[in-house]
Amino acid sequence: MLDIALLGTGGMMPMPSRFLTAMMARLNGRLLLIDCGEGTQVTLKSLGWGFKAIDVICFTHYHADHISGLPGMLLTIGNSGRIEPLTLVGPSGLKHIVEGIMRIAPEIPFPIEFVEIDTPKEEPLVINDFYINIAQADHTIKCFAYRIDVRRKGKFDVKKASALKVPRNLWSLIQREGQIEFEGKIITSDMVMGEPRKGISVSYCTDSRPLNSISKFISNSDLFICEGMYGENEKKSKAIENKHMLFSEAAKLALEGNVSELWLTHFSPSISEPELFLDNAKSIFENTLLGEDRMCKTLFFPEK
Numbered sequence: 001m002l003d004i005a006l007l008g009t010g011g012m013m014p015m016p017s018r019f020l021t022a023m024m025a026r027l028n029g030r031l032l033l034i035d036c037g038e039g040t041q042v043t044l045k046s047l048g049w050g051f052k053a054i055d056v057i058c059f060t061h062y063h064a065d066h067i068s069g070l071p072g073m074l075l076t077i078g079n080s081g082r083i084e085p086l087t088l089v090g091p092s093g094l095k096h097i098v099e100g101i102m103r104i105a106p107e108i109p110f111p112i113e114f115v116e117i118d119t120p121k122e123e124p125l126v127i128n129d130f131y132i133n134i135a136q137a138d139h140t141i142k143c144f145a146y147r148i149d150v151r152r153k154g155k156f157d158v159k160k161a162s163a164l165k166v167p168r169n170l171w172s173l174i175q176r177e178g179q180i181e182f183e184g185k186i187i188t189s190d191m192v193m194g195e196p197r198k199g200i201s202v203s204y205c206t207d208s209r210p211l212n213s214i215s216k217f218i219s220n221s222d223l224f225i226c227e228g229m230y231g232e233n234e235k236k237s238k239a240i241e242n243k244h245m246l247f248s249e250a251a252k253l254a255l256e257g258n259v260s261e262l263w264l265t266h267f268s269p270s271i272s273e274p275e276l277f278l279d280n281a282k283s284i285f286e287n288t289l290l291g292e293d294r295m296c297k298t299l300f301f302p303e304k
């Protein structure tokens, strides 16, 4: 199972009742964070998932509302006792930017590894059991959307194992180890397993204009967290100018991507009551929820 928390729901600046947009994923006790604006460590503290297990922080882009919380976050992770390396992932220029902002937090007790992406590749980046997929977004500066996949192996196939004469007492070992040597032959787990089963996918897209490529990238996600900078459809020219989305545009992406559920986030500071505009999204994609700070969901593998 995969736990997801939306740490904040604001865009541009943190508000007294709304932290900046960021997402935390928890899988097998390990944590992945996407974006880290001002105050992200405060809302994470309230959430209570801890800091020490954060193994990777991904950045969509380098506007302050998505990265300026990094020095404080890394200091707090350091205070939690972490000494293991932490990986930062983001568009090219990451190392340069982080080196700049870390001048005010030079004493971090763990190594930082950088993964700078110029052009996103088809192949996911794998950290722990997180399969991190990256796609190009369309914002005023270079920006990425992310899809986190959790894969699920196929079921153990007794018929295949019996045909290979693998004794029963080695069945769990081969699943655990991935491969074993048996009577001089190498038996790999894919020789005794069925087809991989459907896993879990969560997609995250902010800040961006809607793109056809994004609806393909997020296709069939169990949860899609997407920016809704503006609620009213009348703000379309502003959305185009500032390279953001309307609620209705996020909903259209969710519909075209055939996702199961949409959470809107990254609300403009001018929206004090996002619920006034929820119908603009729901009329297009019914299963739309307005994001709230520290809103959580646990996603499970499907039954079969």
Ligand SMILES: [Zn+2]
Residues within 6 Å of the ligand: 011, 012, 063, 065, 066, 207, 266
């Ligand atoms: Zn933003």
Ligand SMILES: [Zn+2]
Residues within 6 Å of the ligand: 061, 063, 139, 207
């Ligand atoms: Zn931005």
